[in-house]
Each structure stands twice: as structure tokens, then as C-alpha cells.
Amino acid sequence: MITVKARAVDGPDKGFRAAEIKRRDLDAQDVLIEIKYAGICHSDIHIAHGDWGEVTYPLVPGHEIAGVVTDVGQEVTKYKVGDRVGVGCMVDSCGECVNCSKDEEQYCLKGHVPTYAGVDKYGEPTQGGYSTHIVVTEEFVVSIPDNLPLDAAAPLLCAGITTYSPLNHWEAGPGKKIAVVGMGGLGHMAVKIAHAMGAEVTVLSQSLKKKEDGLAFGAHHYYATSDPETFTKLAGSFDLIINTVSANIDINAYFSLLALDGTLVNVGAPAEPLSVNVFTLIPHRRSFAGSMIGGIRETQEMLDFCAAHDIMPNIEVISADQIDKAYERVLASDVKYRFVIDTSTM
Template identity: 45%
Template structure:
């Protein structure tokens, strides 16, 4: 099985090297490159010089132009989801152009506009992979960073200038989508699109989106485009105007003592994008009978939420979860966004601005996705 996204660390850099900026249209690698790595849970990012593997038959080399900043990057480095090896380059919302192809590549050519999301490999053999659900690979998929690949190498992510990935885990980006706005679709976008599709959100339904951040602001647009009447539930009153701009019909401010009695049994589906522990018992009664409350935000694993069983049984409601989507479904999402003109609201930053951006994400000051611009 060909591995993907793997890297060999060569050593730290003190400055961005000019050689990493230039084209690599020729040659088959290995490819020297550089990125911003975390060396500890709370320390600053530092430049790291490392090497992407030589092209294998189905590999494509991608010059990364942009990479979105996901809250998952922060959770990973800070140990919220367990221990990871350092130095670690995170970032799994990559967008750029193909600069090299392996001998058996059939889907892309040099110059193709492409993206890479949260996964760069899977076993390809289990029932889930065969069904197009690589995110649920029974043998464990290979994540874009901090993940042991099939050749035992550790993957390094998209806060870097170049990546080598098997073509089966590369997405095609239509010309109508700005590359700076493409990356967030491949994690934030698909994470909310997949449950909206799975629970068959459609015209005539009332849908609530809990949280208006990187995931939530795309969920509002997507649910609206699918025909639902959308209500945003947020703890930030200052986001009400933005929520309506993204397509919400109503906004509920979820503050202490808020009275939601008028919204009881209103919603056909609730999608919760908040990664932190918060009270669910005041929100589950807003579901209609047999409706589902789905969580996609994941914070610290040591801080579990508690849900009172009574609120679930009284209306036969379901509490569910969902994680990203398969490659086929992610491409479907990208094409849907191109058709519906759905895009994330992004703020571009330089590689050296990652630490400041992380601070703003944690403080809920991102509006609504930071994107690393490799040319900044």
C-alpha cells in the first residue's frame, strides 16, 4: 500500500529559504520543503526544513498555496486528543496546484487546481473504504498530520509549501472557487455537509445550527442551499447580523436563563458545531418527535458532556455524531459549493502569523476562518 503525506525531518530553519518558494515542475523527488512546526504543546511554531517522499506511481506533488487553520490543529498540538509526536506540522485544509505526477496518475496533470483534506490514505480494502466511507476505515485511515502511515512514517500537514499525496485522496477544485477559499471546504465544509446529507435535510424543514464559527457559518449556508429554514443558536449576540447574512432566518442567543419555550418541538434536525462542553438539555427539547441532535464539534476528550435521558425519551429523539466525509462525498460538496456559490469567509495570514491566529480562534475572535497564504 502506497503511503501518503509522509515526511522526513531534516532540521530546523531560522528563516524561510528562497529555494522552498520556487517551482518544482521537474523531477520526481524527494522534495525538500519547509513548514511551520509545533515543538511542544504550548510553545511557538518554528520553521522546520524537511523532505517529502519521491513520487510513487499514483502520487501527485502539490505546491500548497493556502492552508486553512482548523481548531482541530490546536486540539491536536495541545494534547486535547491524546499524545502526538513533535515536531509536528498541522493543517488539513490544503489548496494548491499539481507540480509533479507519478507514472500511473490518471486524474490530474501538472497545473491542476487541487485540494487535500483531513485524510491522505486508508486501507482501501475494508467494507467502509469499499463503500466510499474512508473516514470510517475499519483499519484506521491515515490523517493529514501526526498519523502513522502504512509504511510507519509520520505524516506532516499543510502549514508547509509542498506535499506529496496519492491521487485517490486529492480533490479537484473547480475554476470558479478561489483557492484561498477552497481549503476550509475540505474539513469545515464536509464536516457539516455530511450530516446534513445523511439526515436528509430538505426544503420545508426547520434546522438549527448551534455555534457560528468556522464550521457553523458554512453549515448555515449549506442548510439554506438545501432548502431548509435555518435558525442559528449562538452565545455571541454580536454574530446575529452575520448569521442572517449567511442565510439564517432566526437567531437565538443562548445565554444563561434564556427562555426557549416558544421554540419547543420546532426543529427537524439540530447540528451542533460547538467543540466545548455545554448544556444540551435546554436544546434537545427543541426537536420534533423522532428528530436527531447531531454533534460534530469535539473539544477536550477529558471533558465529557452529560445529557439527561428524560429529554431524549419524551420525544423519541436521537443524539448522534458525525466526522468529516469520504473522498467521493467531499468532491460532491466542493462541486455543490461551486454551483451554489457557497464559500467560507476567510482572513489570510502569513506562515509566521499562525500563533496569533490560534490565539484568536481560542478566544472566539476568528471571522470565520484563518487561511495561511504561503506567498504572504
């Protein structure tokens, strides 16, 4: 076992504190990663605050991890010391079920092992990337292309793949009209990726205060959802809507914006149930779907796509002592557009 520095929280109403946690000794197929940067995801806040169910504390969040390999197990073939690598939202799965066999480990029928707030195959609680080192089996490590800076690459391991996967699955591209609901950490990545795929992109945001940014990121159109005229003007317009907000919005109003056979995909995960009126879906054969990150193969594909198209999140790098303040600012929508922790400050 090795002891590493971290930032932990002891309860839903507690602030972060300096801590030391244990990482397992390397098994034959394990990789030891020195974490350089860790992104802050809205789901970190939900889990740390206990919004999505019971949590075991102390908790070290973080599933947007970018770093460098410092040691490998004797049977590791994919990575060597010095490689630039990342770890996303999961660190293991059964590897045997039908979904795992299709490289969709995020939908493992036995349940994938989350990077934190889970239990690994050794029966130990998993702890995340708000720390200086992590040990992960090589099958759940991805390679970060050389032209992606590590600090900017970190949020791609969640915000990037969470938006890339549904855009890829529902075939966003030339001739497709795509709307992105929300212009936060997820939303701004969805705009950049959909634009690079060749789709016509529209942002649907509560106000127009981020319009200049949205257009700079590649959106062709930008509308305020606080204006009722928006829903009248855009009725029946979109082939695909990616809803990135983690709030209980009037989802039925957004269904009305879908064209025939259009799909609205939720990637934002509000704690409260959404109320669906099926008569907003039935008349135009519309679909309501969900999507959760992506498998390891698709995550690597996403990183390579972002590298090829020079796509990176807009980030604000912070020290470990600023995590509590960063959480407050995320909840106040006061970040453009993703916080990243410099783990050298642990």
C-alpha cells in the same frame, strides 16, 4: 525525498517555528502538490496542544489544503500538472473494508491515515498543510472547481465537508427545520450550506453579536442561548440540530429543542465528556449522533455543490508568521470566520 519549508511546533506549550521537512519521492499513484493556501481549523489547535491525546513532535498541522499539481506518478490518471486540487483531513485508508467500499473512508475499520499526526503506510509520521508541498496518493486528492478561489476553497476541505456531510446524510432540505449551534468557522458554513439546500435555518449562538452576519449568510432566525426564554420558545421545534461548538455545553437543554424523531448531531469535538440525560431523548424518540468529515466522493460532491451555489467561507488570509496569533484569536472567538495561511510566506 524532497525537502520543503514548513511551520512546526515542538510541544503543547510551544510556538510555531520555521522548519524543513521531507516529503517522499513519488510512487506510481502519487501526486505532488504545491500548497498555495492552508486553513487553520480548531482541531489543529486541539492536536497541537495535545488536548486529544499523545502527540509526536515536531508537528506540522494543517488539513485544509488547496494548491496546484506540480508532478504526478507514472500511473496517475485523475490529475495532471497544473490542476487545481485539494487535500482534506485524511490521506489514505485500507481501501478494502466495508466502510471504504461504501466511499466512507473516514470510517475505515482499520483507521484512516490523517493528513497530519498519523503514520502512513511507509511507517513515517504524516505532516500537514502548514508547508509548501505535500505528496498524496491520487485517490485522496480532490478537484477544486475553477470558480472557487484557492484561498476560500481551503477551509471547505474540513469546515465545508464537516457540515455538508451531516446535512446531506440527515436530508436537510425544503420542509426541514434546521438549527445550527455556534457561529464560528463550522457554524457559518453550516448556515450557508443548509440555506442552499432549501431548509429553514435557525442560528443558536451564545449572544446576538453575530446576528447580522448570520442572517446575511442565510439564516431565517437567530437566537441567543444565553437567554433562558430561547429554550422555552423553541422547545420541540427542530428536525435537525448541528452542534458545531467544541465546548462542554448543556447538551440536554438542546435535546429539548428537537421535534419528534429529531436528531442532534455533534461535529464539534470538546475535549471533555458530555453528560447525557436519556430522559431528554426517550419521550420524543430523539436521537443523539456524531459525524466526522466525509468520504472522498462526498467531499468532491461538496466542492461541486459549493461551486454551483457560490458558497464560500468568510476568511482572513494571514502570513506564516501570524499562526501563533491566529491560534490565540481562534480561542478567543476573534475571527470572522476562518484563518487561511498564505504558504508563499513560508
